[in-house]
């Protein structure tokens with residue numbers, strides 16, 4: 001598959017702290033690409049740059065081979081990147097469909113006036129959810145009544161609604177139990193099945209090994225190693241992260 005999104009030598013300093021010292025990652029179209037590394041390795045900073053939350057001091061981002069720069073989260077979204085942050089940004093007291101369409105509500109005209117098209121939003125929301133978790137059928141259910149895994153599904157539906165073709169998930173299984181984690185890994189696989197390119201940030205080696213097609217491990221703001229295929233085992237990941245051993249570098 002061709003490279004969908006690529007970074008070259010991304011550098012980011014916070015004052016004297018060198019958070020990223022030249023990170024280069026190639027994410028291929030339709031793959032699940034995990035970004036791993038110990039605390040402070042630079043994962044969050046890297047994702048914030050792709051999400052348009054932070055701007056790099058140096059380096060290049062390309063999408064489909066075209067150089068891009070994201071001055072805001074909206075710019076990243078417009079370029080087809082939806083980032084699902086750990087807080088999910090869901091409104092607990094609102095319904096599933098209201099969350100999926102938040103900020104981009106569908107309307108219809110009645111006697112020349114725009115009215116919310118709730119029926120259409122519910123129907124479309126059900127369609128998005130059907131691609132991810134068909135067992136969730138009541139689009140009027142309040143998010144507060146959903147489990148952690150189900151909330152994650154709502155946040156991911158919003159990414160589908162935005163038509164993003166690159167979906168970034170930041171620690172989606174953090175704080176989830178075993179069953180919920182399995183559900184969320186299922187969601188990640190469904191995104192891939194829907195043709196999305198997925199970037200997954202995770203500390204959970206087992207989870208990463210279970211779903212990723214390729215993994216880039218960062219260490220103190222630099223690429224440490226990329227793993228793929230048979231190298232993708234939780235043991236291998238832990239080994240590289242704990243030992244700091246450097247192997248194939250870009």
Ligand SMILES: Nc1ncnc2c1ncn2[C@@H]1O[C@H](COP(=O)(O)OP(=O)(O)OP(=O)(O)O)[C@@H](O)[C@H]1O
Nearest residue numbers: 014017018019037038039040041042043044045046
């Ligand atoms: N806003 C900031 N101001 C100053 N230093 C920062 C800021 N954000 C991150 N850093 C520093 O940059 C480095 C990389 O941090 P980052 O949060 O990107 O790592 P991480 O791999 O996501 O770590 P964790 O797994 O603990 O979240 C760390 O040394 C961190 O202390």
